[in-house]
Amino acid sequence: MGRSRVKIRLLGEPREEADTCLRGLLSQGFAADRKSLLPHDIATVAKSDILVVTGQFRPDFHTPANLSRLLGARRERTILFLSNVNPQYYTAFEQAGFLFINVTTDETVRSLAGLIAEVDPHVVYDASKTAAMRASMSDKIAHEVVDLFNRLRADPAAPKLEESKRQQRVMSELIGKSPMSVWIELIQNYHDGTAQHCSLVSGYTLAFARVLGAGEAQTGRLFDAAFFHDVGKAMIPLEILDKTGPLDAAEWEIMKRHVIYSYDILSRDAHTSGEIARVARDHHEYLDGSGYPNGIAAGQIDDITRIITICDxxxxxxxxRAYKPPKPFDEAYSILLSMAGTKLDPDLVRLFGKVAEESSGRGWSVASAA
Structure with missing residues (x-):
């Protein structure tokens, strides 16, 4: 029977510092979560897990006596990773049985990983294997999507539906093994902007399907629509797709044609014509009729298109992208909220808040859609 995976349990406040540390650990392949430095949370931690007391050092709370009382025998697998610790406390902590203390000003995840290796080197080894597996899977997704668009640029034949099914299997496994925030970080390292975008939309759609309680068949329909929604961009000149600044009016008119190209390409095969082609054509339409290419309004936009539009x-x-940094997830979700009721379906935007929260890698309360 295999050894159960050791988890890193971050204990402490303030929340922002603990969450930053948590995101770093997750991105490096560690199994980690965050708990409060309180008896009821500490009691839920397995004896094999590694505790990391993090956050700003508080001399009134982080005393050797208080931490010894809270952690008991667990201090043998506890790391003190506190910022702004007065060096005069180091000896007292060591005398109290705390053997793993960050005594440097380096508060990066790399420094923390070094201390974790001192506690249990197998944990770092397991994390490195997990990170390598994720990177390999994300590379597989990237290479296949880039190859798809290269083939479409050379010959705009309708892609085979099997490509979507294969990508869904790999992407579902990758997302299943990684928090959304880690998966997004991997995808954002793509060098091809169109591959990055289509993979992100597909991943958000998979996550949204779970939130919506979609069955296997419906999830497959949503993924197919998401995966192929931008195939028409293969027909857009690369100098427009890769432009580092804003598009001018003429370039924007060319860019908008991608939805018509998508519909044309996907309509050439019976497996992608119909719903998949229609979503590709209509995913820039809005409820108030202000979208493109046809300016259709609420009653003419079906649910699957509304879902893909939100994810897109x-x-x-x-x-x-080369021309912009990513927006924070809470800010991006606030923009969706501002569009709810006029351009986007308000009920779907409200439900998408769970996906946005998971994607951030943090806990934050989402507001309600109008």
């Missing part, structure tokens, strides 16, 4: 906008806002 959120991906565009949160992805990293």
């Amino acid at each position: 906008i959120f991906a565009a806002l949160t992805e990293k």
Whole structure:
């Protein structure tokens, strides 16, 4: 029977510092979460887990006596990773049985990983394997999507539906093994902007399908629509797709044609014509009729298109491009909220808040859609 995976339990406040540390650990492949430095949370921690007391050092609370009382025998697998500790406390902590203390000013995850290795080197080894697996899977997704668009640029034949099914399997496994925030970080390292965007939209759609309680067949329909929604961009000149500044009016008119190209390409095959082609054509339409290409309004926009539109906008806002940094997830979701009721379905935007929260890697209360 295999050894159960050791988790890193971050204990402490303030929340922002603990969350920053948590995101760093997750991105490096560690199994980690955050708890409060309180008896009821500490009691839930397995004996094999590693505790990390983090946050700003508080001399009135982080005393050797108080931490010894809270952690008991667990201090043998506890790391004190507090910022702004007065060096005069180091000896007292060591005398109290705390053997792993960050005594440097380096408060990066790399420094913390070094201390974790001192506690249990197998944990760092397992994390490195997990990170390598994620990177390999994300590379597989990237290479196949880039290859798809290269083939479409050379010959705009309708892509085979099997490509979407294969990508869904790999992407579902990757997201299943990684928090959304870690998966997004991997995808954002793509060098091809169109591959990055289509993969992000597909991933957000998978996550949204779970939130919506979609069954296997419906999830497959949503993924197919998301994965192929921008195939028409293969027909847009690269100098427009890769432009580092804003598009001018003429360039924007060319860019908008991608939805018509998508519809044309996907309509060439019976497996992608119909719903998949229609979503690709209509995913920039808005409830108030202000979208393109046909300016259709609420009653003419079906639910699957409304879902893909929300995922598409959120991906565009949160992805990293040469011409813009990614927007923070809470800011991106606030933009969706501002569009709810006029351009976007308010009920779907409200439900998408769970995806936005998971994607941030933090806990934050989402507001209600209008």
